Each structure stands twice: as structure tokens, then as C-alpha cells.
Amino acid sequence: MMKKTLVGGVCLAALALLPLVVRNPYVLHLLIMSCLWILLGQSWNLLGGYTGQVSFGHAAFFGVGAYTSAILVKSGFSPAVAWSGLLLGGIVAALLASVIGWICFRLRGPYFALSVLALSEVLRLVAVNWKQLTNGAEGILYIPAFTSKAYYYWIILALAALCFGVIRVVMRSKLGFYFLSIREDQDCAESLGVDTTKYKLYSLLISAFFTGVAGSFYMNYLGFIDPGIVFSVHDISVMMILVTMLGGVATMWGPAVGAVLYILVSELFRVWVRSGHLIFFGVLIIVIIIFFPQGIVGTINQWRAGRRQRRAPVPRQEAA
């Protein structure tokens, strides 16, 4: 545990030093987007992977986070103040999550997944039509606070690392055990003393908070959002699921691997075939789902666990 933390710290420090070497803004942009998607993948993974509560509408929390920052600037605060939206955006997203979770988590089955999908679409329509607040479909535009991409990189790297750390601590605690037991069997979890409604809500709150933070960062970094971008079902909600599945659902490193691959594949093929790049990502996803349903990291973990179990002696059973 100590050793792993040390190695992690060294890796993080190395990643943090990257902008001193890498000056190319395009490469920095790719690094920033990778970290953003690591953050998004991890947020989804906590709820959908570890807790087993699949959400088809995390764009709701992403968009609310983004609009929190955007509306701060639009109402006259300086873009520097908009950074406080990182925290505020997360909090607003978590508040929204607590309402939808409080209603839906009493029920089991697909209700939550579908309600969140509906919620994100409703919010998109609200954002399009409530023009005084959101400028409607024109979107909100402002000049970002920093000109150097290095600052953005450091901020999003810190956020992704923070989220990683939080999930790691959570998954080793009582909370994590409760999340897993809810995923495996809710009836059983209840009989073991788990208030399933409450703990599903806790998982959602953490997940939505970090998704909201990511949304706010997105606004601060790109300087422009409109409802179609941040409340997008396919570009945000579904992509969060795909990134996680690609790397490995319910694994610590899965979302990171998935996110980096997503950005790399998209960019590589974007250079060659322009918007046709989505086809290649789609093919990659299909291959992974058919042949490695556990995702990349999940398959590796499974392979290693299998080897460990084959080596271990078979325990004695009482004879018949």
C-alpha cells in the first residue's frame, strides 16, 4: 500500500512535469482532454461500475456544472472567478443528483438509468429555451482566463488525480464494500444491514459531483458551450459509458486506459478520415465488447486472478 502510493506519487510528479518538456499546444490539448475523460470515466465508473447503477444521462450533471461556470461569467463575474465554478458546479450537480436519486433509488431496475436520461434531455431543452439565463442555442462564450495550456493541464491533472484518490479510498472503506454488495445483490445487501437507498444515493452524489466539476472545467478551458454540446447524449453520456467499458468497468485503471485510448484513436483517425473517426472508435468498442467484455484492464485482472487461483491449492471438502 505504502509502496503503491509512493510509485503513484512519482508517476503523478512526472506527469506534472510534462508541460516543461512538451511545448506543442496540440499535444497539450490532447493531454488535457485525456485527463478530462479520465475524470469523467472515473465518475461514471464509481456509480455504474462499482455500485452497479447504470446511468444513461450523466450529461445532466456535466451540463449543469458547465452552465454554473458559464452563468457566473455571464452575470458579470470575471473569468478568474468562474474557476470557483469548479467547486460550485460540482455542488450544483450533486444537489440535482440528490433530488433525482432520492426519487429513483427507492425503485430497482431500469428506472434510474432512464430517469437520468430523461433528466438530461429536459435540461437540454430548458437550456435551449431559457434564453435570459443561458443565451439559448447561441450558447455562452467568453475569453478563458489563461493563455497557456500548461495551467489547464495542471488543473485537470490534479482533479483527475484527486478523483482517483477519492475513489481508491472509498473503495477500500465500508462505503466501497457497501457499493459492491449493492451491485452484487440488493436483497442480500439489505439483509446484511445495508440501507441500499441511502448508499446508492451516496455513490451518485460523489459521481455527480466530479462530473459537475469536469463540466465546469470544460467551460473554463474551451470558453464556449451550448446546450447541444454539454447536454449531449451521445457525446457525453454514452461516451462516458464507452470509455469506461473500453478500459474495464469496475476497475481502478480502466477509465484511465479507456480515456487515453479514446482520445488517441479519435485524434489519429480524425487526421486521416475527418469525422469518419467515430466509425473506427465504434468498431473498437464492438470488438472489445464481443471479445473482452471485461474491458482491457478487466481482462488483464481476470487473467492474473485466474493464474493466482490455479496456483493456490484446492481447499479440502468434506467427503461424500
Place this chain on the structure above:
Amino acid sequence: MSLLELKGISKRFGGLMAVGNMSFALEKGEILGLIGPNGAGKTTIFNLINGYFSPTAGSIFFDGKRIDGAKPHVVCRLGLARTFQVVKPLARLTVLENVMASAFCRTDHREEARKIALEATAFAEMEDWSDRTAGSLPLGMRKRLEMARALATKPQLLLLDENFAGLNPSEVEKTIEIVKKIHASGITILIIEHNMRVIMAISHRLLCINYGEKIAEGTPREVAENQQVIDAYLGVAGDRPPGGGAHA
């Protein structure tokens, strides 16, 4: 005061009266056996006590508190644990993790939960299996995992739902030993079992139900000799199956 008391409990599913006006009490330190033919309502009674179902009528008291209608996790924290007839392992977790998940019922600390879990797995005599994933266990061990997990919640009362079903004879002997050990550690037990040899050997008292109603209650010998019980299990002499042409 009885540890568990059911007063006039009924449970109706649509037109079906699964449990009708059931009353019984369980004293501290007792092992009460619950028997009855298939579909008699035994597991429904467990689900009512444990909080999966709320009764249609009647009340349930545990340790002086009314618990009918309370949620299962609340009932569990009060000190009432159960096992499942259809085992419910947390399949992708290891045995130890399964038991730790339930030990968190009594502590918030990982190390403490681990300690409780190690004790409970040792008590259920499955420590050799603790690193296996629960989904890979053979049935006998899954049944034992149910017990280890229930024990880790540190219950006062344990409901055992057919923990002997599907076990081979030596596993049955081992499980009898474990149940006796659990009882000796001060835990009161309510047990559903079809294996008559087992239930006669370990229960202090028996309760026989049929069609959701109590038909006999007493010492194992009294119940075994009760004519209504024999009829319920073997059928009444002269009874014909429905549609058997009993027109005369």
C-alpha cells in the same frame, strides 16, 4: 419477555393467504424448528420477520421492539440475521470480502471488520476458502458462507433457512456441529429444515405449519406423533387426488 414474538400475523398475496393468523414466541437461548410441507409458508414467515414483506395484519416484536414493516437493514442492525434458502453470494467478491461486507454492520473500520470477518469464517470452518471468489464455491460452501455472513453481523437471533438442503451426509454432520456451536455461543436460533433427522436432533421445540397455519407445536417427539402433522406430510387415508373419479 420472549426474544421474538409473532402476534396474529397474516400475509395475503392477492387471493392467496400465504400465512394466516400465525402466533408463536421464541425464548432467549432456544432452538425452534419450523417444519411443514412445501409451500406451507415457512420462508414467507422468515421474509415477514426479516422485513422483506410487511404483514397484512398482526405484529412482530423482537427484543421488546415492534419490527413488522421495518426494513431488512434496520432489522439486521437490531440483531436479527438470516440465511437464504436460495443462496445469495456476492459472487464477484471473495469469501472474506463477503463476510467483511456484513461485518461493517457493527463497525466503520476496515481492520475491525476484517477481524470480525476472520472470526466468523473460522467459526463456520471455511477459512481455507477465504480468498476464493464466492461465485466459484461449491454448494456446501455457499451454504456455509451464508452462515458466516450472518454471524458477522453479530446477531442475537439467527434465522436459518434450509441450510442442510443439498448437502452430503458428512457435510450435514459438520453443519450440525456448527449450528450447535453457534447456539452454544449464546445465539438463539429459528430454523427451517426438511431433513427430519437433523431437525429432531437439534431443535428444542418444533412448530409445524401447513397452508400458512399452525397445526402443531411442542417438543420434537410430540409434534412427530401428532396425527395432523402425519396427515399433512403423508396425506389422509382414503384421500384421492383431485379428478381421481371420487364420485361414489
